[in-house]
Amino acid sequence: MTRTARRNRRPLQVAGAGAAALLALSACSSSDDSSSAKSDSSASASGSDKVSGDVTVFAAASLKESFEALGKQFEKEHPGTKVTFSFGGSDSLAASITGGAPADVFASASPKTMKIVTDAGDATGTPATFVRNELEIATLPGNPDKIASLKDLTKSGLKVVLCDKEVPCGGAAQKALDASKLKLAPVSYEQDVKAALTKVELKEADAAVVYKTDVHAAGDKVEGVEFPESADAINDYPITVLKDTKNAEAAKAFIALVRSAEGQKVLSEAGFLKP
Amino acid sequence: MIPSDKADAATDTLQGGPRRRRGRTGVGRGVPLPLLIPALLGLAFLVVPLIALLVRTPWHSLPEQLTSPDVWQALQLSLICATAATAVSLVLGVPLAWLLARVEFPGRGLVRALVTLPLVLPPVVGGVALLMALGRNGIVGQWLDSWFGITLPFTTAGVVVAEAFVAMPFLVISVEGTLRAADPRYEEAATTLGASRFTAFRRVTLPLIAPGIAAGAVLAWARALGEFGATITFAGNFPGRTQTMPLAVYLALQSDPEAAIALSLVLLAVSIAVLAGLRDRWMTAG
Amino acid sequence: MTKIDETTRADTAVEGLDAHLVVDRGTFRLDVTLAVAPGEVVALLGPNGAGKTSALRALAGLVPLSDGHLRLDGAELDRTPPESRPVGVVFQDYLLFPHLTALDNVAFGPRCHGATKAEARAQAAAWLDRMGLAEHSGAKPRKLSGGQAQRVALARALATNPRLLLLDEPLAALDARTRLEVRAQLRRHLADFEAVAVLVTHDPLDAMVLADRLVVVEHGQVVQEGTPADIARHPRTDYIAQLVGLNLYRGRAEGHTVRLDTGPAITTSEDLTGPVFVAFPPSAVTLFRDRPTGASARNLWQCEVAGLETHGDQIRADLTGELPLAADLTTVAAAELDLHPGARVWATVKATQTHAYAV
Numbered sequence: 054m055t056r057t058a059r060r061n062r063r064p065l066q067v068a069g070a071g072a073a074a075l076l077a078l079s080a081c082s083s084s085d086d087s088s089s090a091k092s093d094s095s096a097s098a099s100g101s102d103k104v105s106g107d108v109t110v111f112a113a114a115s116l117k118e119s120f121e122a123l124g125k126q127f128e129k130e131h132p133g134t135k136v137t138f139s140f141g142g143s144d145s146l147a148a149s150i151t152g153g154a155p156a157d158v159f160a161s162a163s164p165k166t167m168k169i170v171t172d173a174g175d176a177t178g179t180p181a182t183f184v185r186n187e188l189e190i191a192t193l194p195g196n197p198d199k200i201a202s203l204k205d206l207t208k209s210g211l212k213v214v215l216c217d218k219e220v221p222c223g224g225a226a227q228k229a230l231d232a233s234k235l236k237l238a239p240v241s242y243e244q245d246v247k248a249a250l251t252k253v254e255l256k257e258a259d260a261a262v263v264y265k266t267d268v269h270a271a272g273d274k275v276e277g278v279e280f281p282e283s284a285d286a287i288n289d290y291p292i293t294v295l296k297d298t299k300n301a302e303a304a305k306a307f308i309a310l311v312r313s314a315e316g317q318k319v320l321s322e323a324g325f326l327k328p
Numbered sequence: 329m330i331p332s333d334k335a336d337a338a339t340d341t342l343q344g345g346p347r348r349r350r351g352r353t354g355v356g357r358g359v360p361l362p363l364l365i366p367a368l369l370g371l372a373f374l375v376v377p378l379i380a381l382l383v384r385t386p387w388h389s390l391p392e393q394l395t396s397p398d399v400w401q402a403l404q405l406s407l408i409c410a411t412a413a414t415a416v417s418l419v420l421g422v423p424l425a426w427l428l429a430r431v432e433f434p435g436r437g438l439v440r441a442l443v444t445l446p447l448v449l450p451p452v453v454g455g456v457a458l459l460m461a462l463g464r465n466g467i468v469g470q471w472l473d474s475w476f477g478i479t480l481p482f483t484t485a486g487v488v489v490a491e492a493f494v495a496m497p498f499l500v501i502s503v504e505g506t507l508r509a510a511d512p513r514y515e516e517a518a519t520t521l522g523a524s525r526f527t528a529f530r531r532v533t534l535p536l537i538a539p540g541i542a543a544g545a546v547l548a549w550a551r552a553l554g555e556f557g558a559t560i561t562f563a564g565n566f567p568g569r570t571q572t573m574p575l576a577v578y579l580a581l582q583s584d585p586e587a588a589i590a591l592s593l594v595l596l597a598v599s600i601a602v603l604a605g606l607r608d609r610w611m612t613a614g
Numbered sequence: 615m616t617k618i619d620e621t622t623r624a625d626t627a628v629e630g631l632d633a634h635l636v637v638d639r640g641t642f643r644l645d646v647t648l649a650v651a652p653g654e655v656v657a658l659l660g661p662n663g664a665g666k667t668s669a670l671r672a673l674a675g676l677v678p679l680s681d682g683h684l685r686l687d688g689a690e691l692d693r694t695p696p697e698s699r700p701v702g703v704v705f706q707d708y709l710l711f712p713h714l715t716a717l718d719n720v721a722f723g724p725r726c727h728g729a730t731k732a733e734a735r736a737q738a739a740a741w742l743d744r745m746g747l748a749e750h751s752g753a754k755p756r757k758l759s760g761g762q763a764q765r766v767a768l769a770r771a772l773a774t775n776p777r778l779l780l781l782d783e784p785l786a787a788l789d790a791r792t793r794l795e796v797r798a799q800l801r802r803h804l805a806d807f808e809a810v811a812v813l814v815t816h817d818p819l820d821a822m823v824l825a826d827r828l829v830v831v832e833h834g835q836v837v838q839e840g841t842p843a844d845i846a847r848h849p850r851t852d853y854i855a856q857l858v859g860l861n862l863y864r865g866r867a868e869g870h871t872v873r874l875d876t877g878p879a880i881t882t883s884e885d886l887t888g889p890v891f892v893a894f895p896p897s898a899v900t901l902f903r904d905r906p907t908g909a910s911a912r913n914l915w916q917c918e919v920a921g922l923e924t925h926g927d928q929i930r931a932d933l934t935g936e937l938p939l940a941a942d943l944t945t946v947a948a949a950e951l952d953l954h955p956g957a958r959v960w961a962t963v964k965a966t967q968t969h970a971y972a973v
Contacts, residue, residue: 240482241564522726
């Protein structure tokens with residue numbers, strides 16, 4: 054009963070959120086003075102939603118930058134809300150959720166890790182794919198080792214790090230390697246994508262296979278090299294409201310923002326592909 | 329306050345174990361409740377997770393889990409690296425402890441604080457710091473690389489370095505404490521008999537503080553065995569080369585909690601075996 | 615060790631110890647001159663905190679000299695590190711290495727001086743034998759009695775053939791009974807020792823039995839020096855007077871009368887002029903409850919009992935008043951006089967029992 058009631062209200066909410074997001078974005082790009090902040094709050098106040106309270110979002114590490122931006126936006130649109138993020142390897146997040154960690158939203162970097170949560174009956178509804186992420190090779194700035202393809206990573210003497218096979222970026226990398234029948238001996242299987250990227254940023258490793266978004270986020274500390282085999286291993290990112298949520302209203306509103314045109318814009322600016 | 333039935337339950341569950349030692353001086357006789365209840369809660373807090381691990385152990389699949397070569401590889405690597413890290417800590421840490429305990433020099437307090445810093449530093453931060461120092465582009469590491477062709481990250485030696493970094497302070501603190509408690513006049517007596525300061529240290533001080541060194545070495549070894557953060561940050565994770573047991577446990581937990589529990593059990597058993605084996609020396613040192 | 619003797623011995627070498635020890639330690643300054651001939655045993659005697667142990671540590675090289683000099687058999691030792699000095703030390707609580715047997719404790723020195731393990735052990739066994747400890751050579755220090763440990767410590771110090779033997783309160787750690795025995799043994803061993811021996815003690819009896827000469831140190835300074843008999847007869851400070859059990863006063867003599875710096879006059883048998891000390895034993899004092907009639911007014915003082923304590927079979931009365939003094943009397947006499955703290959008494963001393971000597 055209540056669920057259908059809420060469902061009915063959603064389109065309106067999304068529209069309001071979108072409008073507010075536009076306002077917020079323009080406010081950000083022009084200036085950040087108090088008058089524009091005031092206009093933001095008035096805009097969202099005029100919206101019909103009654104979303105308030107805390108939302109806790111468990112999200113894959115690769116979503117950090119874009120989700121933090123969207124979180125700020127969400128809080129501006131819905132005064133009185135507070136979005137708290139926990140970023141990490143999707144697997145450990147999934148393990149935390151099935152272990153009873155209090156969270157409202159789970160955004161995973163792979164259907165496989167999402168499945169752990171849905172299999173445990175901890176999600177409500179069917180998870181929706183909101184972005185996709187493509188692999189890219191991160192090399193040292195200027196690409197001194199002249200890496201141009203996945204095959205180049207197998208050159209001897211090259212220190213390559215991959216994500217551990219248990220985490221999505223590692224699984225995807227393995228899929229791409231398998232598809233092109235390449236054998237790669239990395240120096241390390243890192244526990245998550247950020248750790249893999251950090252090794253290149255610190256110049257400890259010569260290259261890492263990570264997400265495009267991570268290369269993007271790292272700025273000029275690494276140089277990205279696209280490779281065609283990445284098409285074989287594109288990761289879908291599913292998002293869902295969790296069963297144990299204490300604030301389903303706000304959780305849904307946040308997912309709506311993520312899936313809205315504005316949310317997608319932020320995400321694609323970070324290097325994600327549209328679903 | 330704490331409901332009395334809860335406290336009773338706590339004593340009930342615990343009576344099986346400690347009763348033998350406690351003898352006839354029972355609970356409640358002379359032991360004030362404001363001390364007893366937190367004490368028992370504290371004990372439960374430390375013991376219950378270990379019991380939970382045992383309860384949740386997948387005993388049926390355990391033989392299969394434990395006979396997998398991956399487990400043995402990780403265990404072997406863990407033992408080798410922890411022992412090597414302890415050896416490094418002994419060789420460098422005992423003289424450092426001696427310096428701190430016996431030689432007056434300006435800034436000694438500061439040096440002691442620096443030595444103990446890795447105790448409170450998050451191990452991951454320690455790993456990052458090690459990368460900055462000994463990594464391929466680290467302030468020391470770049471010279472190691474260009475002069476000797478040595479790079480530590482992603483190698484077993486790197487694991488030893490990371491473990492020694494977090495474990496050595498335990499040894500230094502323990503040995504320094506023992507040295508301070510030991511009478512420095514024995515060293516003086518040795519010098520009046522014609523021993524150089526080093527001979528005095530080797531033939532008199534070292535045997536005198538042996539129990540403290542043993543205790544420190546056990547602490548350091550245990551810390552090294554359980555080391556995770558600095559290791560994965562500095563040395564990475566590669567089975568057979570840098571993947572120690574704690575790393576294997578952590579990564580197994582992502583996909584196969586049963587395997588993680590099995591691995592944890594092995595680590596727990598090894599730790600208990602070693603601590604029990606060294607208990608006597610440990611006790612005398614304590 | 616012997617090498618130092620040969621190479622650096624000055625032509626005008628004086629055998630034995632010639633030291634001027636100055637050690638500055640914050641507010642405390644030790645400034646002591648010591649000259650000891652080979653074969654002589656000198657005791658540094660003084661109250662706690664007087665600087666005796668500092669002097670000993672300076673001699674051993676365990677504390678550096680701030681000033682002064684240190685020559686042993688003509689060789690300069692000021693800058694020589696402790697391990698290179700031909701010095702043996704018996705520490706107050708012996709400091710036997712607890713992890714080594716008695717034999718290995720004694721062998722430690724010879725080993726450090728280059729002997730092989732077998733040689734060192736043979737020498738150590740010989741020393742233990744001389745000390746009558748042959749059957750204890752395999753014992754760890756904690757299994758040894760106080761007296762045995764003391765002898766092992768002595769053997770250990772002597773095993774390096776030192777030219778200077780230092781003993782820090784060698785008997786202080788022993789109980790009264792053992793002390794008597796060990797004192798006699800130690801005296802024999804010191805008598806046999808042909809080089810310089812310096813011992814530090816706060817016990818006058820140890821000092822007088824063991825040493826040929828006493829050097830009394832107070833506040834880091836030598837206050838008196840001499841043979842035990844001389845010091846016992848002519849104390850020059852309150853501390854020494856107390857140690858040897860004499861009432862001691864300082865004053866100015868004019869013939870048989872000594873006017874004390876602090877008050878009354880004492881009539882003495884000696885005929886002196888100028889600054890003097892006057893000393894008399896507590897047993898020379900006679901006490902009266904009432905002013906003795908018919909007695910001469912000389913050496914008669916009104917006093918008050920400040921304290922009483924038994925002293926062997928005697929009562930020692932501590933008196934204040936005109937002249938502060940200590941008096942010994944029998945228990946019976948004390949009872950007859952009804953002595954108690956606060957009691958007022960008259961004290962007299964015969965002139966013949968006093969002893970005056972020039973400062």
